[in-house]
Every structure is written in C-alpha cells, then in structure tokens.
Amino acid sequence: MTLLIQDEYPKKLLREDGLRLDGRGLTDLRPIKMEVDVIKNADGSAYIEWGNNKIFASVYGPREVHPHHLAKPDRGILRVFYRMATYSVFERKRPAPGRREKEISLVISECLEPVLFLELYPGTSFEIFIEVIDADGGTRCASTTVAALALADAGIPMRSLVSSCAVGKVDGQLITDLSGIEDKAGDSDMPVAMTWFNDEISLLQFDGKMNQEEMDKSLDMAKDALENVYQMQLEALKKKYIQIQEGI
Amino acid sequence: MMDIKRVISTIEKNYIKNNLKKGERIDGRGLWEYRKFKITTNTIASAEGSADVSLGDTKMITGVKYDIGEPFPDLPNKGVCTVMAELLPLASPLFERGPPDEESIELARVVDRGIRHADCIQTQKLCIKEEKAVYILFVDMYVINHGGNMIDCGGVSALGALISSRIPKGEWTEDGPKWTGEYFKGKELINELPLPITFGKISDIIFLDPSLPEELVIDGRITISVTEKEITSIQKSGTATFTREEIKILGEKAFENAKKIRKDLDFWQYANNSN
Numbered sequence A: 001m002t003l004l005i006q007d008e009y010p011k012k013l014l015r016e017d018g019l020r021l022d023g024r025g026l027t028d029l030r031p032i033k034m035e036v037d038v039i040k041n042a043d044g045s046a047y048i049e050w051g052n053n054k055i056f057a058s059v060y061g062p063r064e065v066h067p068h069h070l071a072k073p074d075r076g077i078l079r080v081f082y083r084m085a086t087y088s089v090f091e092r093k094r095p096a097p098g099r100r101e102k103e104i105s106l107v108i109s110e111c112l113e114p115v116l117f118l119e120l121y122p123g124t125s126f127e128i129f130i131e132v133i134d135a136d137g138g139t140r141c142a143s144t145t146v147a148a149l150a151l152a153d154a155g156i157p158m159r160s161l162v163s164s165c166a167v168g169k170v171d172g173q174l175i176t177d178l179s180g181i182e183d184k185a186g187d188s189d190m191p192v193a194m195t196w197f198n199d200e201i202s203l204l205q206f207d208g209k210m211n212q213e214e215m216d217k218s219l220d221m222a223k224d225a226l227e228n229v230y231q232m233q234l235e236a237l238k239k240k241y242i243q244i245q246e247g248i
Numbered sequence B: 001m002m003d004i005k006r007v008i009s010t011i012e013k014n015y016i017k018n019n020l021k022k023g024e025r026i027d028g029r030g031l032w033e034y035r036k037f038k039i040t041t042n043t044i045a046s047a048e049g050s051a052d053v054s055l056g057d058t059k060m061i062t063g064v065k066y067d068i069g070e071p072f073p074d075l076p077n078k079g080v081c082t083v084m085a086e087l088l089p090l091a092s093p094l095f096e097r098g099p100p101d102e103e104s105i106e107l108a109r110v111v112d113r114g115i116r117h118a119d120c121i122q123t124q125k126l127c128i129k130e131e132k133a134v135y136i137l138f139v140d141m142y143v144i145n146h147g148g149n150m151i152d153c154g155g156v157s158a159l160g161a162l163i164s165s166r167i168p169k170g171e172w173t174e175d176g177p178k179w180t181g182e183y184f185k186g187k188e189l190i191n192e193l194p195l196p197i198t199f200g201k202i203s204d205i206i207f208l209d210p211s212l213p214e215e216l217v218i219d220g221r222i223t224i225s226v227t228e229k230e231i232t233s234i235q236k237s238g239t240a241t242f243t244r245e246e247i248k249i250l251g252e253k254a255f256e257n258a259k260k261i262r263k264d265l266d267f268w269q270y271a272n273n274s275n
Helices: A099-115 A139-153 A180-185 A212-247 B010-021 B102-116 B150-163 B212-217 B244-265
Strands: A032-036 A044-050 A053-064 A077-084 A124-134 A162-170 A173-176 A188-195 A200-204 B037-041 B049-055 B058-069 B080-087 B127-129 B133-145 B166-173 B176-185 B195-202 B205-208 B220-226 B231-238
Touching: A032 A139, A032 A212, A044 A139, A053 A139, A077 A099, A077 A139, A099 A124, A099 A139, A099 A162, A099 A188, A099 A200, A124 A139, A124 B133, A139 A162, A139 A188, A139 A212, A162 A180, A162 A212, A173 A212, A188 A212, B010 B195, B010 B205, B010 B212, B037 B150, B037 B244, B049 B150, B058 B150, B058 B166, B080 B102, B080 B150, B102 B133, B102 B150, B102 B195, B102 B220, B102 B231, B127 B166, B133 B150, B133 B166, B150 B195, B150 B220, B150 B244, B195 B212, B195 B244, B205 B244, B220 B244
Parallel strands: A077 A124, B080 B133
Antiparallel strands: A032 A044, A044 A053, A053 A124, A162 A173, A162 A188, A188 A200, B037 B049, B049 B058, B058 B133, B127 B133, B166 B176, B195 B205, B195 B220, B220 B231
8 A cells, every 4th residue: 555654855956055965075985884704604795884874785606506507618607696685665565676676786796797707717607685675775886895795705706806986967067976865866976986997987877967078077986985994995905904904 | 713604514514513513603603692793773864764774794784764554454553564574685695586486475474573573563552543544664674784694683673673663654635645844752652672683503503693605504593582571472483393391491591691692782772762
C-alpha cells in the first residue's frame, strides 16, 4: 500500500550562505572511510563508508567459471555483481536484482577490466560481489572505488587502482560528490572513474543538462576530487600492512 | 585457518572428530562454550531498525523495513512480520548467486518461527484498521561473512534490529492511513526475547555453537529456540539422530545459554529512544 512518511525533496538545494544542505562547500567530498580485508572468507575484500553509503565488496578468483560455457580459452573473465540490500533505500527494495543493478554491474565491470591482466588467466573468472547495505547517492562511484580496493587486497596484478566520484549541477551551480537528495532533485549527475596508469576516464555516464563549458569544468572538478579519493585508497591499502607490521 | 571447500578431506575430518572426542575443539573452545557476540545497532540510516552482529567469524547485518498492507483474513487485527535471509555470495565461496536456496530459506524460517511462536512482536498493536490496514514488518538478514552457526547469529541480529526499530505510528482516516507524528519503539514493539540455540552432533558427541569447519564435518545439528520460560521452536537438520535423553538435556542447555546471552547482551539497551 503506502508508507506513512513520504520521501520529500526540498525546493532549494543550496543554502542562503552558498553552502549545500549538509553544510559542504561546492567542491567538498563527504566524509569517506575505507578499510580492506574485512571479509575473512574472500580472496580480497574492502568496505567503504562514503557519507551515508555503506558498501562491502569481495573478490573471488581466479577460479573456475560457472556456468562453464562462459569461460574463454584465451583469457580470464571479470564479472561484477552489484546488489542493493532491501533495507538500503527509503522504500523497501525487492530482493531480486532489478534492471538498474544489472546495468550498474556491467558498467563497473567494464570500468575495472582495463586495469587487469586477464590475458594471463585463460579459462578462469574473477568475480567481484558488491553489496550496498545503505545508500545515499553515488553508490556506483563508491562501489567502483571499493571494488578496486578489494581487487588490490586480493593481490591480483593490476596496472593501477581505479577511483571514482560523481560531479553534477544543482540550482545552476557545479558541485562535486552528489548526495542522495542532490542526485534526485538536482539538475544533472555525472559519475566519473579514472584508471591511474594512463590517467584516462574509464567510467562515464551523464544524466541531465549541461553546456559544453560546464561539462569541461566539471571534468576538471572530477579530476581534483579523484586525486583525493585515490590518496585515501592508497592509505587504506597501506594501513593493512602497517597493522600487520605493528602486530609482529 | 582451514581452507573452505565443499568437500572436506578425511584427514581434516578425523582431526576435528578426534579432538571433539577428547573434549577439545580446533578453535580452543570447550564443548559447551559459545563464541562471543558483538552487536552494534542502528548502523543503517535508511532502515527503520538495524543490527550488525558478529558471532566469532560469522557476521550478519539485519535491517527492518515496514509497509502498510491488508491483514490475513483469519487474523484481521494483527500485523505481519516476515523474515528473509540472503546468503550473499560475497560471504563465502560456498554461497552461490541466484534465488534463495534451501539453506537460506531454512535459516529464515527457523529464525522466523522462533520469533513468531514466542509472541515476540506485539502484532496486536501493529494494526491501524481492522481488516483494512496493518503493518507488515520485513526483517531482512544479510550474511556478510560465513563462519558457522548462522541461525544463532541471525536470531540475535533479528532481535537487535527489531528492538532498535522506530516504526511510524499511523491512524485510520477517510483517505487511508495517516502518520500521527509518533513512533513505535522498543517495548511497544517487542514482548519476549526468543533466542535460537544451536548444537552440532558428530557420531555421539554433541557440542554447542558449531563453527564453519565443524559444520562441514558434522552429521547434523539441532536448533532450539527459547524464550525465558518456553521452548518456541525446534529444528533438527542433517542426518544425525538424537535420543530422547539427549533432547531433554539440550532443552535445558538451551535455556541456560539463552539466559546467559540475554544477560550478556542486555538487549533493551538497544531500544531506540530518539524522536
């Protein structure tokens, strides 16, 4: 039927003082916390808290391909399964994966594939499972970021890490890292991911309206934000080994 | 740590078995020793209630969501609670993708029955208008790491998530249910604290709280859900058989352990007090 409380969006997304509803400046990221090696059973795993987003990722592989006919004789395959928990959104999501989840899985998989040496693993598969347990805008960017960390944690050879963040436009202003409300009620949203070995963009989607000038500027803003995300990823990876070293 | 495979080697199996015969376990516990629970509630902002629970290496995150729907015709003034379990493929190489399999349905059903028959949820209060509108509570358990004994971990996480819930109170108007501005919380939602307690059995040795390597070699297990005074559900699974004496003893052990867990975890401290 209906829920008793409705999900409402405010009319204005920028405050009088020019800051955003959560108090951030236009180019500020939300608080981000990353951790690797959080799921013992997995070959590699990572967890990220990006604002209110909470996401687990784990990597299994190289391992046998199921179903078998998907295996490629000359190279390995990468499969990504992005899923959202039923309770991660305002209105309970149905447990079965929807079209949105399948599309995002594909986009993330194609974004990460360039950094892997799949040709070295014929007949096998790498599987990345991403579970969003709490969502508040920008889950595909956070998921890509955390999936790259999990791959690195699994010790799988990579050309570089991949970092991702969204840029967009609300109330006519360009902003970095859209929150849930800004994503739903804003003018446009553009998730971007970069592979650092060649400094190129490997995930790019855009919804909304922007002119050429704004587009150029937002890509520059994305680059700045991604540099920060990248540093945080490196820190998270190093932290695991610092902890091991201190334990000895 | 032992490698996790679908088939466990005879040598490993014998190792676990011989140790159990001597009253020892591979993780150093005694036969009747429980692993430690760790519980954090209200970790999910989007959920009405949530609990992040670890039992040894097993980790589960459970969230509660609600909906308003029509009641069952035979229970026109009672709310409904459904429990679902997802064995996420990220949690273990043993879990596969796809629709819920037998294992996840059993987990959800055993936790559900423990709660349902214990008069745990105040279903009478979760009615807005008889025959028209009642609450449907969804308790969804997500396994993040599988380290054995998911049922007991699930029971605690479901209870933690329910106790920490904050469900908007509704009243019936001509245009349907409307929010009164208040919430159901803590004791308004929950009566009893049922807990499932699981025992493993291999040949004639019985022990408490099987870990994952133990679960892979045991013949079977038995889960007894208990409130403070009553047994509310039992599930025997696997091929093991139990004598009547054993079940009597295990009943007592279940009460004893549930009492201890209730005392250690002090569930009511997780009741949501915010407005």
